[in-house]
Amino acid sequence: xxxLKPYLVRAIYEWIVDNDQTPYLLVDAxxxxxxxxxxxxxxxxxxxxxxxEAIDALNLGNQEIAFSARFGGKPTDIxxxxxxxxxxxxxENGKGMVFDPEEDVHNQPDPPPKKPQLRVVK
Numbered sequence: 001x002x003x004l005k006p007y008l009v010r011a012i013y014e015w016i017v018d019n020d021q022t023p024y025l026l027v028d029a030x031x032x033x034x035x036x037x038x039x040x041x042x043x044x045x046x047x048x049x050x051x052x053e054a055i056d057a058l059n060l061g062n063q064e065i066a067f068s069a070r071f072g073g074k075p076t077d078i079x080x081x082x083x084x085x086x087x088x089x090x091x092e093n094g095k096g097m098v099f100d101p102e103e104d105v106h107n108q109p110d111p112p113p114k115k116p117q118l119r120v121v122k
Contacts, residue, residue, distance in 0.1 A: 005082055005099055006062045012088045012096050013050065013060060021090035023050040025065070028101070031084035037071040045086065048078065 009025075016023040025048045027034065029041045036046050050058065050067070058067040065080040089096025 002062060003082060005085060006060065008097060008099075009065070009082070009085060009088050010060045016088075016090045016096065017052060019090070021092050024048065024087075024089055024091050024096075025050055025080070025085065026087035026089070026098075027080050028084045028086055031081055033079070033081045034084045035077070035079040037076055040071060048080075049091070 013023050027036060027046050027048060028044060029036050029038075029046045030044045036048070040046050048069070049055075052058070054069060056068040059065065061082075063082055065082070065085065066078065068075060068077050070076065083101075085099055086101065087096060087098040089098075
């Protein structure tokens with residue numbers, strides 16, 4: 001079964017934008033494959049403003065979130081694995097959702113079973 005988190009992130013993002021609020025994404029910047037501007041990371045986390053006017057080419061995919069934004073006036077490509085997403089909420093009132101990082105660990109697909117190997121024992 002696919003992860004629920006990317007569907008919830010998309011729904012909450014749309015709900016926040018539809019209500020003229022500012023969507024903020026809290027990210028665990030220590031997760032492998034997470035590309036965010038290190039200068040803005042505090043205590044291993046970063047809060048990103050996803051307001052449509054602040055970003056370009058937003059992709060809220062099932063495995064990752066990607067977009068371009070300016071940080072300190074410099075255009076930057078951002079890539080965030082879904083497992084790095086900790087929360088999506090509205091800046092103005094804090095309404096949104098905090099995600100359980102353990103959900104990503106427990107919902108990973110099981111590896112295919114290994115084929116049995118027989119040996120001759122004498």
